[in-house]
Amino acid sequence: MSDRLEIQDLLARYSHAIDRNDWDALDAVFTADARIDYTAAGGIAGDYPEVKTWLAAILPAAFSMTQHLAATTQLDLDGDSATARTILFNPMVVRGEAEGEPQMLFAGLWYRDRLIRTDDGWRISERVEEKGYTKVL
Incomplete structure (x- = not known):
């Protein structure tokens, strides 16, 4: 159970970062x-x-605000390794020159992760996004 909680915290730390x-x-x-x-x-x-490096250059330039709302993780533990598939809903405010209401980009996707236990705790060793949808309003 503690591994599951540590991995849940790890996934939340990603979103907050x-x-x-x-x-x-x-x-x-x-x-x-x-x-x-x-x-x-x-x-x-x-x-x-x-x-x-790419995230640091692209995300602040493209979006004035983001929310990574991760939920419903399917987690398979195997000793010091694990795989996870996590649903993500990601609304983002698009930066732009247009006047009026800001545009919103909504993305629905999944993160497919491979995780390993390290001396410093659980870490993601591989992450692949699996796209569900995007919609700009």
Whole structure:
């Protein structure tokens, strides 16, 4: 049960780090050699340092506010490793030149993760986004 709670906390720390633009907090979420694939949602795929740099450049430039609402994780534990599939609802305020109401981008997707237990606790060693939908209003 404690592994499940630690992994749940890890997934929440990811969301909070992204939404606060606290890129260094991601160092306690991913392994240093993690592979991340955000291509299903129009992002990049690469190793953790490359993707961290990309997130720091792209997200604040494209969105004035984001919320990563992760819920309903299907978790399969196997000793010091685990796999997870987590639903994500992600509303984001789009930056732009237009006057009036800001545009909202709504994304529904899943995170498919491989996790490992490290000396510093659970970390994501691989993350792949699986796209459900996007809608701009």
